[in-house]
Amino acid sequence: MTVWFVVAVPLVMMFFALAMERVEHRLRHVAVQEEEVEEFLEQARPNEVRALYGHGIGRALELFRLRRLGGRAAKLRPRKTR
Numbered sequence: 001m002t003v004w005f006v007v008a009v010p011l012v013m014m015f016f017a018l019a020m021e022r023v024e025h026r027l028r029h030v031a032v033q034e035e036e037v038e039e040f041l042e043q044a045r046p047n048e049v050r051a052l053y054g055h056g057i058g059r060a061l062e063l064f065r066l067r068r069l070g071g072r073a074a075k076l077r078p079r080k081t082r
Contacts, residue, residue, distance in 0.1 A: 032057055040064050 040048070040061055048067070052060035 032061060036061060 037057070044064065048060050048063045051063050
């Protein structure tokens with residue numbers, strides 16, 4: 001009985017550690033970076049702050065990123081002249 005305990009406990013701990021590593025890896029890519037939050041708080045517009053209040057940081061950062069990317073895309077695109 002003790003032999004099974006000696007063999008099973010390290011194996012269970014190893015599999016648990018591997019599973020937690022996979023979960024941590026996924027969360028690291030999904031989680032919000034500290035720099036993004038600081039930049040958002042410094043440069044947020046009223047509609048983005050309302051999104052933060054109503055829907056959480058994920059939606060607010062999505063709007064913030066779209067605005068930033070939209071501004072860059074507009075600068076890169078040549079404007080049509082009439």
